[in-house]
Structures are given as structure tokens and as C-alpha cells.
Amino acid sequence: MQQILVRWYDEALKRKSQFLSELQQFLRIESVYNNSESRAMAPFGLGIAQALEHMLMLGERDGFITKNVDGYAGHIEMGDGEELIGVLGHVDVVSPGNTEWTSPPFAPEIRDGKLYARGAIDDKGPMMAAYFAMKIIKELNLPVHKRVRLIIGTDEEHQWRCVNHYFQHEEMPTMGFTPDADFPIIIGEKGLLSLTFTGQIKEIHSKESTWRLEEFSAGQESNKVPDLAIAKIEGDGDVFIVKELFQSFLLEHQTHGYAEEMDTGLQLVLHGVAHHAFEPNRGLNAALLLSKFLQQLSLDFQGSQYIEMFNQYFTDSFFGEKLGIAVTEEVLGSFTINVGICRYRQDGESSLTMNCRYPMGVNPDGLKERIAERLASYQLKLTNVEHLPLHYVNQEHELVQKLAHVYEEQMQQPAQLLTTGGATYARAIEVGVAFGPLFPGRLETAHQHDEHVEIDDLIRAIALYTQAIYELAK
Ligand SMILES: [Zn+2]
Structure with missing residues (x-):
């Protein structure tokens, strides 16, 4: 078999300005839960429905298969094969809160290498990073023998009605990850x-x-x-x-x-x-x-x-x-x-x-x-x-092994396996873990005022997600 050599980080870096401009547009959508706007195809309000549509529109534009599942969730799919790999993120964000922001929460601003906006780290930034990972695999024509779906949730911050509805109607991936917590890898979550x-x-x-x-x-x-x-x-x-x-x-x-x-x-x-x-x-x-x-x-x-x-x-x-x-x-x-x-x-x-x-x-x-x-x-x-119920993936499982290998190779650091008392989308799939986007030692700003992400970290996340998706789907 031919050995494929890809410089993952360089591929991500090449697309930095395109990525940032796509992400900033996406962050402008006020995708906050609004019960009073609930209607067909927009069960959680118009902002959230618009954000879901926006992601699907990008997928369609770039030649992927897309599907909107009743406005509850959607997916962007690539590849062929029996097996399905899932990547789960969400487009809904929590409200900006009562504390005044330095720059408006839905007018993204870059200061000092950081991108400030509601959703920058939770979870629109990481979701866009995962999307760019799929784009890179497609643009480089890397051989994948499984299907990969970016599954887009819309009610993560409330009741998970999005993924519940989605999996009542759509296929369950054999394994997958969610870019909505911490690096390296979270393999267990309390009940x-x-x-x-x-x-x-x-x-x-x-x-x-x-x-x-x-x-x-x-x-x-x-x-x-x-x-x-x-x-x-x-x-x-x-x-x-x-x-x-x-x-x-x-x-x-x-x-x-x-x-x-x-x-x-x-x-x-x-x-x-x-x-x-x-x-x-x-x-x-x-x-x-x-x-x-x-x-x-x-x-x-x-x-x-x-x-x-x-x-x-x-x-x-x-x-x-x-x-x-x-x-x-x-x-x-x-x-x-x-x-x-x-x-x-x-x-x-x-x-x-x-x-x-x-x-x-x-x-x-x-x-x-x-x-x-x-x-x-x-x-x-x-x-x-x-x-x-509590959720746990054995550390010997191929999913954990492959993600750990990707992390160690790119970061030149041991991929410590973590557990949490919190709940991530990893639980929504039978064999799922959380993989990023927050690197060890970084300040957690999700749900807070002045939410932000280090731009370099997001570029690194794209590189990690690209290799991870490739390794899981090849
Ligand atoms: Zn989140």
C-alpha cells in the first residue's frame, strides 16, 4: 500500500484566511435558543435554524451530500463505504449573559491573536474546524473507505432534543468524536x-x-x-x-x-x-x-x-x-x-x-x-x-488508539486520557469520545462573557481533526 504523506498543519495553515472569514460570518448568526419562535423546520427558533442552514449551505457549495432533518439537526457527508464515522458538533450558543462584552458578542473581533465572539470556542469555531478538516481530505483526494458525517446539533445547550430526534431517524455511526470539550481525549463521563x-x-x-x-x-x-x-x-x-x-x-x-x-x-x-x-x-x-x-x-x-x-x-x-x-x-x-x-x-x-x-x-x-x-x-x-447513563470507551478501543496516535504525533506530547463529570455529545453516539478543542492549560471561556479562542489553537485543531478523520475513515 502506498504510504501517504500529508503535512497536516501546513494544509490547515494554507487555509487560515479562508477559514477565519467563513467562521466570522458564521459567528454573526445569533443562534440562541428562542422558544417563542418555534415552528416547523425551526423548533428552537429562527437564529438556530439559520445557523444550521448556513452550515448545510457551505457543505452543498463544496460538493458534499447534505441533509436537514426537520430543523432538529443535519449532516454533511463524504466518502463511500458501509461503515459510518461521526463527528458531532452544535450550532446553538448560550445567551451572551448580563455582563457587558468588550466587543459585541455577535460581531466577531480579533484582538491579540484571539477571536472573540459567542460560540468562538463553544461550539461554532470547533465545528467549522471539523468542517475544514473534511474539506482538506476532499481537496487532497485522500483515499477514504468509510463514510464520514459531520452531524450538526442545534439543542446541545438545552435538552439534546436535536440528537435524540436525529438518531431516531438517521443511522448511528460505528464510532466518532465530538470537538466540543478538551484535548487530548475524554473517554469517560459520569452518569x-x-x-x-x-x-x-x-x-x-x-x-x-x-x-x-x-x-x-x-x-x-x-x-x-x-x-x-x-x-x-x-x-x-x-x-x-x-x-x-x-x-x-x-x-x-x-x-x-x-x-x-x-x-x-x-x-x-x-x-x-x-x-x-x-x-x-x-x-x-x-x-x-x-x-x-x-x-x-x-x-x-x-x-x-x-x-x-x-x-x-x-x-x-x-x-x-x-x-x-x-x-x-x-x-x-x-x-x-x-x-x-x-x-x-x-x-x-x-x-x-x-x-x-x-x-x-x-x-x-x-x-x-x-x-x-x-x-x-x-x-x-x-x-x-x-x-x-454514564459513558465510557475502553482505552484499548481502536477509536481511542487512533486519536491518541494522531495527537502524540502532531503535538509531540503524550495523549493523556481524561474523564469528566460533565456531559458531552460523545454520549450521543454508542462509541464516542470528546477530542478537543481546548488544549491543556488554556483558559476556559465557554458560556462566559468575552468568550474567545486562540486562533493558532483552532488551526492546530483543524490539523488534528483532518488526520483523525483520515485515520478513522481510510
Ligand atoms: Zn458545547
Whole structure:
């Protein structure tokens, strides 16, 4: 067999200006989820539909086979053969957020070798890099004996309805990767279990109290550490004393907040630090901290039950210790739990949504039951379960071996195999891993204001993806 020698990086570098101009156009599309624009062929809004169409239009222009699957997802396909290799990216982006950007999020700007825009690193930049990899293989006429599909998702940042719909109608690749996380290679991801408990806590015992907890609320999404918690209390206690206590509590825990007198009673507002739910110990959970404060007050029975539950099972216990379900293993690490959404109303229903990430050797049904048993004593019942099973590809698998070889050859560095508590599209395919685009040591700016990517890194990613796709499909 003839040995093919391609200078992967040089081929990527030759196309740098074309790549940057294509990418900047693509980044101008405001592909943020917009439920109110949902319609046929645009289930997640017009911006996202336009971004999907834009990618497919490029594919068609460059002579690939393309398909739009009901506006949920699409693909760009090359090559012939039985077997199918998948590369999965997404065109939807998270909203720009509330912090002012240095340059507008949808007007890409290059400063100091970095490209700034929403989607630059998550995931339009890497998706365009993977597309250019396919273009290079086509332009160089490299012999491939399998089909390769760039599968374009549109709802990655929300509910993955895109890939779910896609794989209900389209072929499952035998293996593949997603350019939507970190280099070198992520081969394992923890299982995800999001549990919602609901109930109306009833007065069982009468209790002497100075304050009644009227409302308690924190968090919007279970996959984030809540950075704001609010409680309303009413009663005939001394407002001044509570304010003083609260101030010194905030000081002691080095955070901000305030107590405000209302028409009736007092509103307490506490700020925490948001963080991704897979590392709950690295944020500052506002709900847990505020409940810790409230425990010092003399509260009514119902309110004190809700607050006690946090302190009993969750406060300062991010690995399930207080629930008696802590577990750590070598491959995927520790079980983690994040209390993400809390709602309490004195005169209505209360709820609690937690996001758990479990490693190998844990039975998710058993886990669910054990937490439910504990919370039953607080009159809360399990009412909703969302589950993503854990995902793992053996390091001996040809997919991992080939990607590791490509990485080591081009980077002249060992391809360390990683695992994560997060969820990537790698799970959407039966045999899938995450492969880039963030290089070790680089600052993570996805989902943040001033999101950016090092342009040189994207060019290197094109080179890696080109060789990777070629090695997998040859
Ligand atoms: Zn992403």
C-alpha cells in the first residue's frame, strides 16, 4: 500500500484566511435558543435554524451530500463505504449573559491573536474546524473507505432534543468524536441523575416560634450552583437583631447580601458563587448558606422542617456524605451532588431539584431510592427524574488508539486520557469520545462573557481533526 504523506498543519495553515472569514460570518448568526419562535423546520427558533442552514449551505457549495432533518439537526457527508464515522458538533450558543462584552458578542473581533465572539470556542469555531478538516481530505483526494458525517446539533445547550430526534431517524455511526470539550481525549463521563422532590409540608407538631418562613427560593437550573437565594420571614421577632445577625453571618462567610424590611416582615437576600454542577464544591451554594443562617432563627414548624432538611443532608456535603451515599472509584472519581433549584411556600407546594453525578459501580435506581427514603421524612416525594447513563470507551478501543496516535504525533506530547463529570455529545453516539478543542492549560471561556479562542489553537485543531478523520475513515 502506498504510504501517504500529508503535512497536516501546513494544509490547515494554507487555509487560515479562508477559514477565519467563513467562521466570522458564521459567528454573526445569533443562534440562541428562542422558544417563542418555534415552528416547523425551526423548533428552537429562527437564529438556530439559520445557523444550521448556513452550515448545510457551505457543505452543498463544496460538493458534499447534505441533509436537514426537520430543523432538529443535519449532516454533511463524504466518502463511500458501509461503515459510518461521526463527528458531532452544535450550532446553538448560550445567551451572551448580563455582563457587558468588550466587543459585541455577535460581531466577531480579533484582538491579540484571539477571536472573540459567542460560540468562538463553544461550539461554532470547533465545528467549522471539523468542517475544514473534511474539506482538506476532499481537496487532497485522500483515499477514504468509510463514510464520514459531520452531524450538526442545534439543542446541545438545552435538552439534546436535536440528537435524540436525529438518531431516531438517521443511522448511528460505528464510532466518532465530538470537538466540543478538551484535548487530548475524554473517554469517560459520569452518569447524570437530576431528581425533583415535591410536597406540601404539613404542620405535624405545633411549635413555639418567633418567625414564620413565608418563602424561600434559589436557583433556576439544576446543573448550576445557585448564586442567589431569597427568603421572606414574618413574625413578631426583633427585626434589628436579625439584620445584625445576618450582617455578621455574611461577613463570617465572606459573601454579600442584605436584609430588607418589607411591609410585613423581612426579606433576606444572599449571593453565592455560581459554578458548574459537576464540581459543586467549587461554587458557593447560596441556598445552602442561607438555610444555614435561617437555622439560627426560631422558625415555624413547616419552615424549620424545610430548612433542617438542607442542614441534615446537603450543607457542606457535596459528595453525598450526609446522605450516606458517598462513593469514589479510580476511573470516574467521586459521586457529587448539587442542590440546584429550591422553592418553598408556606401556603403551597415546596420543591427541591438536585443534580447528581455518579461514577462506576453505582446503581442509579438504588441511588434514587435511598435519597427518596431520606427525604420522605420531610414529606417530599420524588416527582421527576432525568437520567443520562454514564459513558465510557475502553482505552484499548481502536477509536481511542487512533486519536491518541494522531495527537502524540502532531503535538509531540503524550495523549493523556481524561474523564469528566460533565456531559458531552460523545454520549450521543454508542462509541464516542470528546477530542478537543481546548488544549491543556488554556483558559476556559465557554458560556462566559468575552468568550474567545486562540486562533493558532483552532488551526492546530483543524490539523488534528483532518488526520483523525483520515485515520478513522481510510
Ligand atoms: Zn458545547
